[in-house]
Amino acid sequence: MIDKLIILHHYLQTKLHHPIQTRQDLEVWQERRVHKHLKTVLPKSSFYHQYYQGLPIQEWRKFPIIEKQMMMEHFDRLNTVGIDKDDAYRIALASEENRDFSPQIHEVSVGLSSGTSGNRGLFLVSRQERLRWAGTILAKVLPAPLWKSQKIAFFLRANNNLYQTINSRRIQFRFFDLLDPIPLHIQRLNYYQPSILAAPPSVLRILAMALKSKELKIKPCKVISIAEVLEPLDDLFIKEQFQQTIHQVYQCTEGFLGVSCSHGTIHLNEDLVVIEKEYIDDRRFFPVITDFFRTTQPIIRYRLNDILVESSEPCTCGSIFTALEKIEGRSDDIFYLYSRFGGKFIPVFPDFLRRSILQAAAEIAEYRIIQHNPGLIEVLVKVPAEMRFVIERKIDIAMNHLFTSLECQLPQIIHTSWSPQTDFQKKLRRVERKFKFNDDQSDII
């Protein structure tokens, strides 16, 4: 009961809070929040305390940045509850294997982010943080007031106590395990009849196909894309089948960072985090986040490798929170080609690649582009068989045109036959670079 009241408190706080009207007032408010937060949290985290070498809190924007690898390396001293990394890993891995997601260490939930093995992030969330998260996400995502009944279907790679927190009499939450086969999901969805459907776009796409073939018979009032980049091609198809705007929740291990508004624009949750922008070009940036609520595993000046693209105009919904044109992908998805003038590398952003493929032919239903090395790109497209040859030539032309305009050496482009994704444990990446590229040391133009 107390838990529900706390959730309700955070729900109302998120809904009603922010009499703040201007961007300037928001920034002043954020600054105060960060100071207050750092004052309580820094003395408890010996890692951060040492890392900042006595720099005053007022100068927090000068604190050195951290990234995932560093956070994991110093996990034991960074968290404020004395949880050991090996213990946390053991618990998180065991719960993923048994598909029993309830274990905790001293009321702290442990979760693992997706990623390649060895590169998975651990996250810790206390009961208080869990309740706050539940209240905020409900406030920001629910299409109707909290007291209206909702049935949420949530597709995830792994469940977490975090998500179970929002279960109540009115709000039903059901976890759909991505390890289960699709026909089973369809059967369960037909029976459950969710009012809110949240899933990675690769799964939404398959459900949209099942709607089209009338195997799936559901009518959710809100469809939310999570966990993967929502590509324009998928967005369009899913939107058509579900006959509604597809909303996006931008959330990762590191926090609940953004959500789309009623106009379909993603806004950053600047009432929960400060997002500093590390610009790559005039509108693309890497977010550097400082969460002013998380105390168990403090997130301070933490750089994510997501490429975000700022909107060129404010959103018509009137929100003062930063509007994004899109989440473009991760820095690992940027292709690097040799410069035409030799020696140096030229970055090619995922969006350029997407556009060149989609502009090549309207018949392309799905695609993947993989860069194997600076001189080799593989393209897979799903197209009508009789048109394959012609479309592949059009793709060659479109891509070569792109690379020429960027002054890259033309790579070899190979076409292989399309095969659908079957392993939903893996994130679908339509644009993917397969070789490691160290952009700190390499010679990039």
Ligand SMILES: [Zn+2]
């Ligand atoms: Zn908006």
